Amino acid sequence: MGKALGWLFFKLPEEVAGAKVRDGFVALCATLLVYGVTEAVHGYGFISVFVCAVTMRGLERQHKMHKALHEFTDQIERLLLCIVLLLFGGSLVSGILNELDGELVAAGLIFVLVLRPVIGVVSLWGTHLHFKEKLAIGFFGIKGIGSFYYLAFALAHTTFDETGKLWALTAFTVLLSIILHGLTATSIMKKLEVRFKE
Numbered sequence: 001m002g003k004a005l006g007w008l009f010f011k012l013p014e015e016v017a018g019a020k021v022r023d024g025f026v027a028l029c030a031t032l033l034v035y036g037v038t039e040a041v042h043g044y045g046f047i048s049v050f051v052c053a054v055t056m057r058g059l060e061r062q063h064k065m066h067k068a069l070h071e072f073t074d075q076i077e078r079l080l081l082c083i084v085l086l087l088f089g090g091s092l093v094s095g096i097l098n099e100l101d102g103e104l105v106a107a108g109l110i111f112v113l114v115l116r117p118v119i120g121v122v123s124l125w126g127t128h129l130h131f132k133e134k135l136a137i138g139f140f141g142i143k144g145i146g147s148f149y150y151l152a153f154a155l156a157h158t159t160f161d162e163t164g165k166l167w168a169l170t171a172f173t174v175l176l177s178i179i180l181h182g183l184t185a186t187s188i189m190k191k192l193e194v195r196f197k198e
Contacts, residue, residue, distance in 0.1 A: 001034050001048070002055025009069075010059060027069040028076055084145055088174065096171045099164040108173040112180065116141045136192055140181055144174040 009026070034052045035045035120138020127134070147170050160166060 001037065002052035003059065005030050005034075005052065006056040006059035009056070025072060027073045031073075081145065084148075085178075088145075088148075088171070091171065092175070097168050097175075099168040100172055101165075104165060104169045104172060107169060108176055111173050112176050133192060136188055139188075140185060141177075144170075144177050147174060 030052070031049055034049050038045045038048035117135060117138040120141055121131070121134045124134040124137060129137075151166060151170050154160075155163060155166075
């Protein structure tokens with residue numbers, strides 16, 4: 001599908017007059033098409049969308065359409081993130097953290113303050129980044145919003161005894177990440193920028 005969409009976006013407009021792809025909106029359509037077809041044949045949609053994007057990028061690396069696609073998908077991502085955060089705020093008010101206890105709080109703190117930074121630093125082993133840069137990348141990582149999808153996906157395919165606690169742990173970890181990173185990102189990035197300024 002990546003090759004077919006690459007031909008549609010990059011090759012067809014050169015061969016057929018009036019077949020230009022003018023709008024980044026097609027990136028969203030392509031994403032949903034690939035995801036939907038893959039899920040329909042019982043594949044894993046997220047991975048297929050990633051492979052499709054990498055395939056398309058490799059076909060015409062310097063094509064100007066890449067910039068339009070990237071800019072549009074970046075805007076859509078920000079919009080969807082805002083929507084998810086609003087829904088997340090609603091779930092906090094509705095009591096998603098009701099089953100949170102001391103053990104879950106400790107687990108969330110370990111995930112955000114220990115495991116993610118350590119795994120981030122280890123995964124960047126062998127790069128030419130300074131240790132402080134690796135640590136910052138590992139510490140900030142991603143906010144974990146995707147964790148809601150993965151938990152929902154898991155719960156749709158199997159059952160767990162402590163579903164409420166799983167939701168509470170996931171919500172607490174994401175909330176902790178958002179608050180902690182929101183409070184520290186600007187100052188830490190400024191310090192790194194000054195320290196490693198070229």
